Amino acid sequence: MLLEVRDLHVEFRTRDGVARAVNGVNYGVDAGETLAVLGESGSGKSVTAQAIMGILDIPPGRITGGEILFQGRDLLKLKEEERRKVRGAEMAMIFQDALSSLNPVLSVGDQLGEMFVVHRGMSKKDARARAVELMDRVRIPGAGARVRDYPHQFSGGMRQRIMIAMALALEPALIIADEPTTALDVTVQAQVMDLLAELQREYHMGLILITHDLGVVADVADRIVVMYAGRIVESAPVHDIYKAPAHPYTRGLLDSIPRLDQKGQELYAIKGLPPNLMHIPPGCAFNPRCPMARDVCRTDEPPLYEVSDDRGSACHFWTECLHG
Numbered sequence: 001m002l003l004e005v006r007d008l009h010v011e012f013r014t015r016d017g018v019a020r021a022v023n024g025v026n027y028g029v030d031a032g033e034t035l036a037v038l039g040e041s042g043s044g045k046s047v048t049a050q051a052i053m054g055i056l057d058i059p060p061g062r063i064t065g066g067e068i069l070f071q072g073r074d075l076l077k078l079k080e081e082e083r084r085k086v087r088g089a090e091m092a093m094i095f096q097d098a099l100s101s102l103n104p105v106l107s108v109g110d111q112l113g114e115m116f117v118v119h120r121g122m123s124k125k126d127a128r129a130r131a132v133e134l135m136d137r138v139r140i141p142g143a144g145a146r147v148r149d150y151p152h153q154f155s156g157g158m159r160q161r162i163m164i165a166m167a168l169a170l171e172p173a174l175i176i177a178d179e180p181t182t183a184l185d186v187t188v189q190a191q192v193m194d195l196l197a198e199l200q201r202e203y204h205m206g207l208i209l210i211t212h213d214l215g216v217v218a219d220v221a222d223r224i225v226v227m228y229a230g231r232i233v234e235s236a237p238v239h240d241i242y243k244a245p246a247h248p249y250t251r252g253l254l255d256s257i258p259r260l261d262q263k264g265q266e267l268y269a270i271k272g273l274p275p276n277l278m279h280i281p282p283g284c285a286f287n288p289r290c291p292m293a294r295d296v297c298r299t300d301e302p303p304l305y306e307v308s309d310d311r312g313s314a315c316h317f318w319t320e321c322l323h324g
């Protein structure tokens with residue numbers, strides 16, 4: 001495994017109390033593999049990613065348990081200086097909002113070039129040439145001329161390509177893309193996602209793709225983990241999940257995708273709201289919203305049951321869900 005997150009716990013101490021954002025997450029990704037992380041807002045997708053990258057807001061955040069094994073080393077045991085090296089060169093992150101992630105007062109060529117100057121000791125001239133190559137690689141038309149432009153001079157889709165170029169620059173083993181296309185128009189979304197998927201294959205990187213968009217996931221992901229209240233509730237190869245979910249929450253997510261053949265019908269929505277992370281319900285955290293909930297669900301927290309050798313579900317009644 002390239003990356004393995006084991007029993008990760010993260011909490012935030014605020015004036016109002018302790019928010020348990022991540023509660024025992026386990027997931028992994030291999031080189032050349034795409035893992036999609038799914039779940040409603042507030043389920044802990046980004047916080048888990050920030051813990052992996054070492055960019056968690058500490059305080060108020062605190063990692064209270066677990067391991068993050070990357071290429072065999074536990075990142076949580078590294079000194080900040082070693083951590084910074086890993087973050088620059090071996091793993092990179094792509095965020096939703098390129099405009100706030102890129103430096104507004106540096107040309108994109110300078111920003112891309114800086115990576116090569118700082119990490120590879122290149123001359124400014126060589127670094128500039130590499131920057132143009134990269135911009136070409138992410139298909140920015142007229143890269144040679146546009147290398148002097150500033151982030152605000154690019155469209156949203158082009159800026160997102162520049163973010164991808166920045167992430168790829170040092171050929172990291174792992175990329176984490178957190179809602180990389182959410183802010184873009186639908187047509188542009190597909191282009192950017194295709195590009196990311198293509199580069200991931202070509203560079204044989206591990207990719208963790210955080211998204212709300214189950215539609216996108218079907219085409220690009222190998223595996224899916226579904227998060228709820230900071231826990232993994234289902235983990236499976238992508239095709240298994242679409243065929244038959246083994247958790248009622250996954251089923252709810254799938255049923256809420258708009259479908260072309262059901263135009264005009266009211267869209268299904270999972271009833272209720274995600275739990276308050278300061279007061280996660282006992283038993284299964286999903287029980288107050290679950291159409292299948294019974295007494296045991298309100299008292300006993302389900303473990304991740306083994307559905308098959310590469311699939312797990314944290315539902316006491318996963319067999320019913322799978323066949324129902």
Ligand SMILES: Nc1ncnc2c1ncn2[C@@H]1O[C@H](COP(=O)(O)OP(=O)(O)OP(=O)(O)O)[C@@H](O)[C@H]1O
Binds near residue numbers: 039040045048060061
């Ligand atoms: N800086 C912070 N300070 C306090 N609490 C935080 C902070 N960052 C995250 N949290 C808590 O962690 C929870 C999970 O946040 P996270 O950003 O991981 O959600 P997410 O699954 O990425 O949601 P979204 O889909 O909206 O991006 C939040 O609901 C919040 O309670």
Ligand SMILES: [Mg+2]
Binds near residue numbers: 045046047178
């Ligand atoms: Mg998020």
